[in-house]
Amino acid sequence: MVREGDLCVIEIHKMLELARVFCIREVEGEIADTDMPRVLRYASEQDRAMANENLRMNKIAEQTCRAKVMKYNLNMNILNVRYSLDRSTILITFTAPEYVDFKEMVKELTAELSARIQMRQLGVRDEAGLLGGIGVCGRVLCCTKWLKTPEAVNVKAARVQGLVITPSAVSGLCGRLKCCLWYEYDQYEEAIKQLPVAGNRVRCPHGEGFVVARDVLVNKLKIRLPDNREVTCGGEEIELLEDQDGN
Template identity: 30%
Template structure:
């Protein structure tokens, strides 16, 4: 019955000159009184009342038209993605509720849009959304790119991120090979005004200036302590 109703829906759309719509399936209740017709359409505003009314008269059933996107269709078809796992939209209903993933999320994770991040539905893969919060949290703690940081007696420039290792890539010399992966915890010791030492020390942009001033006030005391320790070591020698 479902296939028959889908064919009839196509005929009704053609008779009423409704273009840009494709009927892809029908779900019929066991008693045949309720029918859900799934369709895809190019336009958001499409009047399909003639199709609905025609189906209700022909089959004496309560008909509901449900628009399906590419994500819904992939979820219904199911299958596996390139990771080898079942499609997110087929195993987790929340993926459909949140809709397609924006390309902007991929760019914020440092991923250049390409065919590898496109899923079976033709949209960006749902897994890009899962990792977005982790990247957002990491970048909230990491220094900006091109920031100058102190590494003991040396200085370097932040050129890249390594979120998985909770680290940043620092250029310490003129050659490209002169790069080091420095954990944020290590970087925070020498750069208190650039990298918070602990997640509890995260600051909002509005309070960043105040914390920078506070760090500057503490710096002379730290230097004085270091200077005081120096002579004591010399005397012991």
């Protein structure tokens, strides 16, 4: 029975890897996730030694791979090259803006490195997750630490939260909209329904006026009064009035 912290040999994506057990949990029913690693055995001293030697061999394989990319003038960016624990397979992770025909390159690499070559293309979000980094929040990227399958994000999520729609404000390190824009989207949507929108005529403790801005997070509204003064009131202090059309 493996325990948290144990170093084990696992099989994942048809490759043997050395991995440390992070947590243990029970799974009911059949496991349908093909990405689920399968624990084969405890890591032996030989496994550990081979894994350490693979770190050196990975660098050699990466140099060889990059040379082949240049030789065939392939429009692709190599992110990572590594051997499986038993050195039967080499996984090459890359990004590319278009289809890349790397058949000839793979043939040469297979012959020169004496291993099966497995090519894996990543999108820009996956690339950021693999390379890692620190977001503007000061934390490790979600896609690096825990977010396994990022969802597609659209600009509506930023608009609902009242964010300024500029690349620097709403884009992550990958250049796409930040995944975290979705995290509080439902809460913003619900909160917005409780507050009048800009332009609505309302009554507040200071009199009647028109909503000019709202802060959804703190449930506050900025209201312009007839004398052009602007006051801030809580959403619970506001009464929505009918407009001139009686709506």
